[in-house]
Amino acid sequence: MDRLSSGIGELDQVLGGGVVPGSLVLLGGDPGIGKSTLALQVAMNLTEAGKNVLYVSGEESPQQIKMRSARLPNAGDLSVMAETDLETVVATLAAAQPDAAILDSIQTLNSASVNGVVGGVSQLSYATSALMRLAKEYHVALLLIGHVTKEGMLAGPKTIEHMVDTVLYLEGDRFNTLRLLRTSKNRFGAVGEVGVFEMKEQGLVEVPNPSAMFLEHRDKPLAGSSTAAILEGNKVLLLEIQGLTSTSNFGYPRRTTSGFDANRLQLIIAILQRTLKLNLANQDVYVNVAGGFKVEERAADLPAALAIISSYNGTPLPADTAAFGEIGLLGEIRSVSQLEKRLRECEKLGFKQVIVGGRGGVDAKKYGKLKITQVNSIQDLVKLFKA
Secondary structure, eight states: OOOBOOSOHHHHHHHTSSBOTTOEEEEEEOTTSSHHHHHHHHHHHHHHTTOOEEEEESSSOHHHHHHHHTTSTTOOOOEEEEOOBHHHHHHHHHHHOOSEEEEEOGGGOBOTTSOSOTTSHHHHHHHHHHHHHHHHHHTOEEEEEEOBOTTSSBSSOTHHHHHSSEEEEEEOOTTSSEEEEEEEEETTSOSSOEEEEEEETTEEEEOSOHHHHHTTTOSSOOTTEEEEEEEETTEEEEEEEEEEEEEOSSSSOOEEEESSOHHHHHHHHHHHHHHHOOOOTTEEEEEEEGGGOOOOOGGGHHHHHHHHHHHHHTOOOOTTEEEEOEEOTTSBEEOOSOHHHHHHHHHHTTOOEEEEESSSOOOGGGOTTOEEEEEOBTTHHHHHTOO
């Protein structure tokens, strides 16, 4: 089956190669994060490629959409419909039978055939079901924009996510330009893929080399800084993990994270205290992932530990050193998956040394420019900071 290219490489990769005709794609994210901007860019790209696209808006007027589209680089003619009545929308789509349609947003559609408030459970379920039948019958690719709750989940019943073919989340800090597009469900591709964008005046712009953006401020070695090679979908991202230890002024020291799992930090601190006898009991410990990225992979354990030790000792790691590995409760450091892929990315970005967890399994001859240091226990980390 031929997929429709959205004209945005990062989005096509996240979708598994493009938009599948007759599929339902649900795009969620916080208010103001850029969902409507991304959807409008997709609509413009498809129209420019000669596809018939209908943009249905329940939140903006056609004049407002035109004003918003004027800043896009390929602004042109686009069929726009401002409507919230479900029956009218379905009838219009059935008559026009476009190649693709965008509904902004699914929570604004309502039907007189169903009781309940607009955006409620019954209305959302009925609207999604009706749109699903239409998409399959007329082979129309539908992109549904959905709001999220305070907990970061898509608003409405969980059955909506089960009904659609693909669920995408657009993440990021509203006050930061970086945006991450993730898949949590995809019937036509891999789950966990990540696309990286930057919000600019002309809309969401693809970031071809996100690692360079995350590491742009690492021009000299600083105590408390380490570089982690993290796997996100099929991408290897090199991120700066910052650690800071400071003598606590209170009886109970603080453990604060940004972009890193707080429970994981507690475990790493306990392991460092027990194994290396570091006196962190009177130290506030902070861990931050630079660039606003959120790390969930266990491969970040080793870089986080290195950052904490570096800050505590006041000794920086070389700026051209990267690390990845999982730390166990007994102080052992284990290897992680996709070892070669991570090492290739480190080599490509000019790193000279990589610290990896585990024993054996690395053919250093394959990486002539890399010095690969394998560590299998927390005690081995102390040697890395010796002159």
